[in-house]
Amino acid sequence: MKKIILLIVLVLTVAACTKNDGISTVNEPSIEDEIDESEYVTGEIITDGIYDYPSNEFGIIYFVPDEESSEIIKEKYNMLEESLQLKYEDKVKVENLPKELGIYKVMVNLKLEEESKWLVIEDVQLTDEIGTVTYEGKDYEMNELDENVKVKDKVCGLIIKWVSRDIEVDSTEIRFAGEIESKGYYFINFELMYGGNVGKIYFSEEDFNNIPFYREKGFDSFYFFRTNELYDELENFSSFGRGRFKTSNYTIFYNGGMGRPVSDYLTEIISLDENYRNMFNFDKDKYVDPVGINKGFIIVSSTNHDENMNLILADYYYINKNKPEKLFLFNSDSYIYELKLASNDNEFVLSSSGYNYETGVNGKEHAMIFNITESGVESQKVDELSISLDRIPDNGVSYLIQGYISDININENKVIITLSEIEMNDVLEFDSVLDDDDSVDILILDYNISGPFIKVGDEVIINCQYTKDKEFLYTLGYNIGMKPINKK
Numbered sequence: 001m002k003k004i005i006l007l008i009v010l011v012l013t014v015a016a017c018t019k020n021d022g023i024s025t026v027n028e029p030s031i032e033d034e035i036d037e038s039e040y041v042t043g044e045i046i047t048d049g050i051y052d053y054p055s056n057e058f059g060i061i062y063f064v065p066d067e068e069s070s071e072i073i074k075e076k077y078n079m080l081e082e083s084l085q086l087k088y089e090d091k092v093k094v095e096n097l098p099k100e101l102g103i104y105k106v107m108v109n110l111k112l113e114e115e116s117k118w119l120v121i122e123d124v125q126l127t128d129e130i131g132t133v134t135y136e137g138k139d140y141e142m143n144e145l146d147e148n149v150k151v152k153d154k155v156c157g158l159i160i161k162w163v164s165r166d167i168e169v170d171s172t173e174i175r176f177a178g179e180i181e182s183k184g185y186y187f188i189n190f191e192l193m194y195g196g197n198v199g200k201i202y203f204s205e206e207d208f209n210n211i212p213f214y215r216e217k218g219f220d221s222f223y224f225f226r227t228n229e230l231y232d233e234l235e236n237f238s239s240f241g242r243g244r245f246k247t248s249n250y251t252i253f254y255n256g257g258m259g260r261p262v263s264d265y266l267t268e269i270i271s272l273d274e275n276y277r278n279m280f281n282f283d284k285d286k287y288v289d290p291v292g293i294n295k296g297f298i299i300v301s302s303t304n305h306d307e308n309m310n311l312i313l314a315d316y317y318y319i320n321k322n323k324p325e326k327l328f329l330f331n332s333d334s335y336i337y338e339l340k341l342a343s344n345d346n347e348f349v350l351s352s353s354g355y356n357y358e359t360g361v362n363g364k365e366h367a368m369i370f371n372i373t374e375s376g377v378e379s380q381k382v383d384e385l386s387i388s389l390d391r392i393p394d395n396g397v398s399y400l401i402q403g404y405i406s407d408i409n410i411n412e413n414k415v416i417i418t419l420s421e422i423e424m425n426d427v428l429e430f431d432s433v434l435d436d437d438d439s440v441d442i443l444i445l446d447y448n449i450s451g452p453f454i455k456v457g458d459e460v461i462i463n464c465q466y467t468k469d470k471e472f473l474y475t476l477g478y479n480i481g482m483k484p485i486n487k488k
Contacts, residue, residue: 066131292339451477
């Protein structure tokens with residue numbers, strides 16, 4: 001009898017939870033019942049799982065709509081791109097998205113922010129079913145991208161998430177998802193243009209093969225805002241140092257006109273070289289910057305500015321990579337210098353255009369020749385050509401020579417480079433016959449003041465002439481190029 005009574009009570013309880021029409025009245029409906037899929041578009045997101053705001057204002061996800069959703073977005077918002085930037089102002093919106101680098105299928109509910117014209121994420125969900133995928137992406141075996149590069153292509157362990165082209169000015173912008181590991185020097189400075197502190201990491205030459213480039217070698221550094229506590233760690237360590245890092249959001253700007261903006265994010269400090277701790281303490285009114293980087297050393301300037309960031313004076317320092325300590329070279333007296341030539345880790349040339357940034361007066365361009373010895377720094381200022389003008393012919397006969405710099409000799413106020421593995425377009429007109437193992441010495445009249453930075457091992461192309469007495473084959477810095485000539 002008791003069992004019958006309990007059964008009746010149970011039936012009545014269930015019936016009380018059900019309407020006459022049989023529809024469930026449970027207060028927590030399933031996710032499927034909550035989502036009106038007619039309000040969603042579908043496609044893929046390209047993400048590396050880093051969703052922190054780059055500017056402490058909002059975040060961006062790169063969304064590749066499928067073919068059907070592309071038509072909807074085009075009709076509704078008048079937008080048609082390979083990938084779309086979707087804005088979110090609350091990280092809760094993306095907290096369930098993957099934390100690993102990849103391309104993921106999603107459905108997204110969007111709204112248009114009328115004033116800014118941003119597409120804003122109302123909701124985003126992972127899904128198994130989307131519409132027609134028009135492009136799967138390809139893998140680049142090398143780090144050089146070509147003009148056919150597209151969103152979803154992969155290179156150097158990264159995924160391309162954005163490509164923008166301006167055909168009229170032949171400019172291209174390419175953005176990447178994924179982290180890049182590199183080692184090198186870093187600098188932390190206050191930038192008046194951005195109204196805050198920014199950082200740069202100058203990665204080492206061996207890292208170039210692991211970093212994508214497009215139609216040219218590309219940048220030699222990563223450029224980042226303060227986006228997390230890692231920036232503070234670098235600033236407190238030293239405004240200049242050396243270490244190993246991970247960065248994300250790498251961006252290539254080819255022929256961009258205004259130059260490269262701050263775009264990278266510092267995501268991990270793998271290690272810092274303790275020899276650089278407190279080498280340069282951070283000071284908002286001082287700008288610590290690389291003058292030039294050679295394989296075995298770096299020249300650093302510490303520039304004092306007034307409240308408007310006008311240059312007052314700059315101290316120049318030499319730091320050897322194998323023995324990291326700050327060695328004072330000279331005070332620049334409001335001139336700016338560049339590293340122009342390095343014969344080895346101890347001999348090098350800095351040059352100035354002669355413009356004085358304090359007085360605004362154009363002076364004489366000049367070079368500073370340095371030799372680092374066990375007893376200290378030896379230096380010499382030169383502002384004349386290394387031979388007299390009456391030794392220079394006026395017949396216009398010159399030779400275009402390509403080769404590798406096998407030696408640089410700085411001696412008796414003369415800079416002479418030795419070229420090996422020589423190739424010439426006009427070999428029959430040259431005054432001597434060259435064999436494959438021959439080398440040629442070339443005097444640089446202006447100490448390379450007007451030329452690019454050169455060092456032993458560089459491949460160069462040089463337009464040169466003989467002096468009247470045939471003693472020297474000579475050139476000027478602006479006649480030295482870093483690109484190979486076309487071979488006949």
